[in-house]
Amino acid sequence: MNASMVYSAHGAARQVTGSCHLVSCGERRILIDCGMFQGGSEHRDLNYQPFGFEPEDIDVLLLTHAHLDHCGRIPRLVRQGFRGRILSTAATRDLARIVLLDAAGLQEEDAARAERSGRRRGEHVREPLFTIDAALHCLDYFDPPAAYGQTVPVAPGITACFLDAGHILGSASILLTLEDQGRSRTMLFSGDLGNPGRPILRDPTPAPPADYVVMETTYGNRPHRALPDSVDELYRAIRETFERGGNVVIPTFALERAQEILYYLHLGAAEGKLPARMPVFLDSPMAISATEIFRRHQECFDQPFLALLRDCDPFAMPGLHFTRDVEQSMAINRIESGAVILAGSGMCTGGRVRHHLKHNLWRERCSIVFVGYAAEGTLARRIVDGAGSVRLFGEEIQVRAQVWTINGFSAHADQAALLDWLGRSPRREVFLVHGEYERGMAAMGEALQQRDIASRIPDMHEPIVLD
Template identity: 75%
Template sequence: FQDAGHILGSASVVLDLDDGKHQRRMVFSGDLGNPGRPILRDPVPAPAADYVVMESTYGDRPHRSLPDSIDELYEAIRSTFERKGNVVIPTFALERAQELLYYLHRGIRSGALPATLQVFLDSPMAISATQIFRRHPECFDEGMREELRHGDPFAMAGLHFTRETSESMRINDIEGGAVILAGSGMCNGGRVRHHLKHNLWRQRSSIVFVGYAAAGTLARRIIDGAREVRVFNQDIPVRAQVWTINGFSAHAGQPALLDWLGNTPRRRVFLVHGEYGRGMQVLKERLEARGQACQLPGLNEPILID
């Protein structure tokens, strides 16, 4: 196993295969993280191998710069509070929630956000994951370990962990001035759907998307500009300001994917975990331009490892 840098404990897998006649090495990338991020260590580059099975979520594009993305997040919060609205952030429970807590903590410390900021982490899974993060600093990069020596980088005076359903329901009584982090990140389930029901129709509120939204999900429909969406069998007009901030992804962008793979020749690279007409196809073209044999496996397609 080697560090994939995607979420706490994520790993790429290196298999050394021997059938008595042939020896082959095969690497499964797993989900690869973005290098240069706070909290987690960078992904370890792929070693020499005959075959690589590689994710391609963002194989068609780089990410926006992280500092610009952080500034836009702070601007989204400040402008929403000026309108006396709430900020709803659909959030993946593991890694994304902790990274956002860290940036909110840093924004308060720097003065970019008010010290009285009220933040609700409304996800039992994300709350548990945050506690696990706190218990495993050995998985952090050196910069984050140094910060831990001076305090809790996920803590804020106005941070509320809402495990119980009754606590979550009370958040919906707040008409403005709250930052609400809730899952699921693609809005197909979880408590965030209740917060969308109570805030999507409010012009003074904002919905801030900071992660990948697959085609067909509620998140993607909102991002693509739907004027009305169906939530809990109700048609809800979309009047809130919608922000899409692309620099927070926990998946490597195209340049980082190419750097992870490197220029070492492989017998074949198999691209998976991406949209066929976007990340997978574009990355395949980039690799073939390098002279690297590449394949997009189909569902249930047998692959011969020769």
């Protein structure tokens, strides 16, 4: 293709996960995110497929934030030839380190377990997508961090400005300015946009003028429940479960969601809405490390939360236990009632939460409380959709616990917030990504059409000329 400016999506195209976007400007190749595909086996298999471009051709990778579906293929990118620079905010760089190392450790453990099982059955076992060594190696490619609102040179003819996306600590939308052969275009990548009015982070910075916008559509078809109502429902779920003599298991994303739930548990105990000394277990080494990183990056916090930090630690309470090692985690499953257990992963695709589900999902006295998005094909989605039983560690486990789905805690903007963020500035075209096709992308396309804003839903690897 001879066009000097071309965009293509190599992940999160007509699906939610695996965000990866390529912009070609003259001879330069800029990648925005390089995330892991998550969900069922058909999604996970995509992680082992060719990228759709040559990694060694990429000059710079811009990272919007540290969630695995945005950074999880970076080690593989480096292994296959990428030798460029990686730019992100400071908090994203710090969080990406623990996210990639945690994911590598889990993959190595899963591969070792599969190898033992496969040997018995004479099966070939696929190697991990990346190892701990590969994760550590890719961290060497990170440049000094970019600050919000600062325009930074990316490559000859290309600059980037990182704007606060309000999604997780350090998350950013990225505005690219592209110049080649006397032509200039601007292109805005939303990244994942936060839900306005959250207690810890600032609201997303509204979209500035840009010729083209690449926008997420995770909740492009519906509104979220009001946050105060969601907090009240969380408290009710805990109180009712304790009255039945059961435990509350909350599958929790380690970045942002864990810290936000800890804040509301702290608030509920302080206000007498929850037992003051109820045992709360944060059973996620990554979430524990992320909470420490949160304390270090106060430049990302909203002003009221900063004021609160001066008086107390909003991530702590009398009954809070951080459980890092496996023995501590296993001991939690000997508790039959009165415990709140926060463990990853939020979609129940791996991590310690699966062990806690195995011990609590079949008990009618217990509750499983989902406070985040559950993608198609994940264990969380099957439970949310009403499965009578699920398979865990080779066993069929009956679903008898009460299942709560509280979507007001979502770290993603809903349809109204997405439209407010985009505004009504003239755009040449909006590219809709990172959403389920019917529920997210198509619905958002209809909403944009009503505003006379041109949009399209790119296919995977489809080259689109930026006129």
